[in-house]
Amino acid sequence: MKEHQIFKSKDAIPGSGSRHAVEAVAGRSPATGVLHYRIPNTGGVHEIDIALGEGARVEMVIEQANSAEVESLSRVKVKAGSDSTLKLTVILDGGAKSAFEIDTSVEGRGARVELRGLLNAKGSQQFSLRADAVHAVSDTYSDLQVWCAARDDSRTVFNGRIHILQSAPRTEAFQKNRNLMLSKRATVDSFPKLLIENDEVKCAHGSSTSSLEPEQTYYLQARGIDRETAESMMLKGFLRQPLEWISDAAVRGEIESRLGVVEEEWS
Amino acid sequence: MSAPLFEIRDLHVAVEGKEVLKGVNLVVRRGEVHAIMGRNGTGKTTLSYTLMGHPKYQVLSGSILLDGEDITQLKPEERAKKRLFLAFQYPVAIPGVSVASFLRASMKSVRAGEIEPSKFRSLIKDELKHLSIPETFMTRSLNEGFSGGEKKRLETLQLRLLQPKMAVLDETDSGLDIDALRIVSENLQSFRNSDRGMLVITHYQRMLNYIKPDVVHVFGSGRVLESGGPELALKLEERGYDWVEGA
Numbered sequence A: 001m002k003e004h005q006i007f008k009s010k011d012a013i014p015g016s017g018s019r020h021a022v023e024a025v026a027g028r029s030p031a032t033g034v035l036h037y038r039i040p041n042t043g044g045v046h047e048i049d050i051a052l053g054e055g056a057r058v059e060m061v062i063e064q065a066n067s068a069e070v071e072s073l074s075r076v077k078v079k080a081g082s083d084s085t086l087k088l089t090v091i092l093d094g095g096a097k098s099a100f101e102i103d104t105s106v107e108g109r110g111a112r113v114e115l116r117g118l119l120n121a122k123g124s125q126q127f128s129l130r131a132d133a134v135h136a137v138s139d140t141y142s143d144l145q146v147w148c149a150a151r152d153d154s155r156t157v158f159n160g161r162i163h164i165l166q167s168a169p170r171t172e173a174f175q176k177n178r179n180l181m182l183s184k185r186a187t188v189d190s191f192p193k194l195l196i197e198n199d200e201v202k203c204a205h206g207s208s209t210s211s212l213e214p215e216q217t218y219y220l221q222a223r224g225i226d227r228e229t230a231e232s233m234m235l236k237g238f239l240r241q242p243l244e245w246i247s248d249a250a251v252r253g254e255i256e257s258r259l260g261v262v263e264e265e266w267s
Numbered sequence B: 001m002s003a004p005l006f007e008i009r010d011l012h013v014a015v016e017g018k019e020v021l022k023g024v025n026l027v028v029r030r031g032e033v034h035a036i037m038g039r040n041g042t043g044k045t046t047l048s049y050t051l052m053g054h055p056k057y058q059v060l061s062g063s064i065l066l067d068g069e070d071i072t073q074l075k076p077e078e079r080a081k082k083r084l085f086l087a088f089q090y091p092v093a094i095p096g097v098s099v100a101s102f103l104r105a106s107m108k109s110v111r112a113g114e115i116e117p118s119k120f121r122s123l124i125k126d127e128l129k130h131l132s133i134p135e136t137f138m139t140r141s142l143n144e145g146f147s148g149g150e151k152k153r154l155e156t157l158q159l160r161l162l163q164p165k166m167a168v169l170d171e172t173d174s175g176l177d178i179d180a181l182r183i184v185s186e187n188l189q190s191f192r193n194s195d196r197g198m199l200v201i202t203h204y205q206r207m208l209n210y211i212k213p214d215v216v217h218v219f220g221s222g223r224v225l226e227s228g229g230p231e232l233a234l235k236l237e238e239r240g241y242d243w244v245e246g247a
């Protein structure tokens, strides 16, 4: 049996942990920009509750940028009410071991939940992301896209599950996982699942794992760019993708610069 | 007499263990445009990839010379720096890498020492106008979600920015509508001068109406079957390939 997560719920994780709650009512929150939350660098278990009331629209970025030795488990619970919209970006970048769990309950009609995840593992880092979305009512939408990059001796695990209940016709749910394996010693696991109890739904899921694409390297080399530079451009390109949709340029810029994937501005 | 600009000598190439090119010979002199026409699957893209140093295409024997220098063993980036250029039949998409940063990296490498990086932007802007490419393309991911025609315009843009002395164009005209064909062809034609050479791979006469070739080659079974003047292209368009291949 494969171990599907870096930490199990029963594991004792050293550190003090934390709790954080976001409760949003109708309208856009925050009014401008995005909520940018950093997991406290204390280790342990972190609970984050995100509750979206009717008509609430939230854009949030959660970053785990712990220092090198820290181990943590973060549990995010999302409740999406009627006609609410959540755009959530999750970035796992620091720490020795880090597990992230996102349980989304799409429980109000017309609710839309979109998630982008980035697991950027290097050295001997171990990251896992488990994301479960349960669609309980009709006319709901969820889209989960996760990018995992594993360098050196690192490990990433993705567990994704979409569960559409009988009571949720006209639901659309999508899940996509792209993995980039940059070293032969790295380990990448992906377990996407779909559980569908209603026929009147639109669903798709997919997972791909590859190393850097030789045809891309060749194209860049053909334009005079040496192999090493080409590969670094491609890796940066991969890491930038889940960040592109963050609407707050300042927050996006801050994250890009911490990840070392900043591109020169055009204008 | 000085060495020809570009020379392919008895080139044999295998891909995936199969010999695809079986003795290609070709000489392009300064200022000349050569066209290569031939059926699908005859090895034209294999030839262009090999000329640019694709690692999957193994040179079994023969050589490639640019300005008299043997470049057969050089890496693709070294060939680019020696001012060889390939416009890809199928340009590759690279998600997350913007067109602007790609162009800058490429120009920095190929034209370093010749122009200041601070001039890149205005140079790119000029060429964008020539090719009717909106500036919004600069912040998009390279070739990602681009239409066939947009990709070919971008290939042409790169050619103009990198100023090669020898350019190989692999079906740059396919996937273009009439307006795009005109724009791309005019930009290629105005790039032509007495120092540069071009090898234009195409199925159609239509691009050759803009870029009049000096020599036309018919390609088949991994080699040049027949060479002639511009009239050969017209004859091919009229009569197909059977008469050459049967010969």
Ligand SMILES: Nc1ncnc2c1ncn2[C@@H]1O[C@H](COP(=O)(O)OP(=O)(O)O)[C@@H](O)[C@H]1O
Binding pocket: B015, B016, B020, B038, B039, B040, B041, B042, B043, B044, B045, B046, B047, B056
């Ligand atoms: N990367 C490759 N892997 C396997 N076969 C290839 C590859 N590239 C070309 N070939 C084979 O070589 C032959 C010539 O293909 P190609 O050079 O693409 O022809 P053209 O460009 O004239 O249509 C074909 O039989 C094709 O299947």
Ligand SMILES: [Mg+2]
Binding pocket: B044, B045, B046, B089, B170, B171
């Ligand atoms: Mg071809």
